[in-house]
Amino acid sequence: MNLRINGSVHAVDVAEDTPLLWVLRDVLGLTGTKFGCGIAQCGACTVMIDGVATRSCVLPVVAVADREVTTIESIDKSPIGRKVQEAWLSEEVVQCGYCQSGQVVAATSLLSRVANPTDEQIDEAMAGNICRCGTYVRIREAIHNAAEA
Structure with missing residues (x-):
């Protein structure tokens, strides 16, 4: 196929x-x-x-x-994906990094649908993307930063 x-x-x-x-x-x-x-x-x-x-x-x-x-x-081929990756770096989201490709893809998908999401919308869109390092606060902040960029 x-x-x-x-x-x-x-x-x-x-x-x-x-x-x-x-x-x-x-x-x-x-x-x-x-x-x-x-x-x-x-x-x-x-x-x-x-x-x-x-x-x-x-x-x-x-x-x-x-x-x-x-x-x-x-993901960096789209302007939104690039903004998400840049925000991830500026917020120093990554610790171990294992979950981050899924997190970045999910955040890009969210921002492609909702230009300026609320905390609740971010939490809903990112629910189920588990980060064992607990970087959820930085993930949310990075998504807000990418939305503002």
């Missing part, structure tokens, strides 16, 4: 029920999207499907055959 990922079409020969995460990582070598829990609860595997933050660890690849997939590898 053909997949549209980060603006390019990729032909992949995998079973239709293969989780998108494993196609990204193991078949296409896009390892920025991380495996965390395998049950769509932690957010480490978050990608955007047609601009919407989506967990890729449980999503069968056949579900994205005619859709645009955006991973952390190309």
Whole structure:
């Protein structure tokens, strides 16, 4: 099947029920999207499907055959994604960094839909993106900073 990922079409020969995460990582070598829990609860595997933050660890690849997939590898191609990455750096959000690709993708998806989100909107959009280092306050501040930029 053909997949549209980060603006390019990729032909992949995998079973239709293969989780998108494993196609990204193991078949296409896009390892920025991380495996965390395998049950769509932690957010480490978050990608955007047609601009919407989506967990890729449980999503069968056949579900994205005619859709645009955006991973952390190309998030800086959009002005919003660049602003989010710059805000992440200025707020020094990252500690261990494992969850951050999913966090950045989810924040970019949010700001693509809501230009100036409230704390409640941020909390709702980022719910389920777990940061074991507890950088939630800095994540929220970075999202506000990216919205203002």
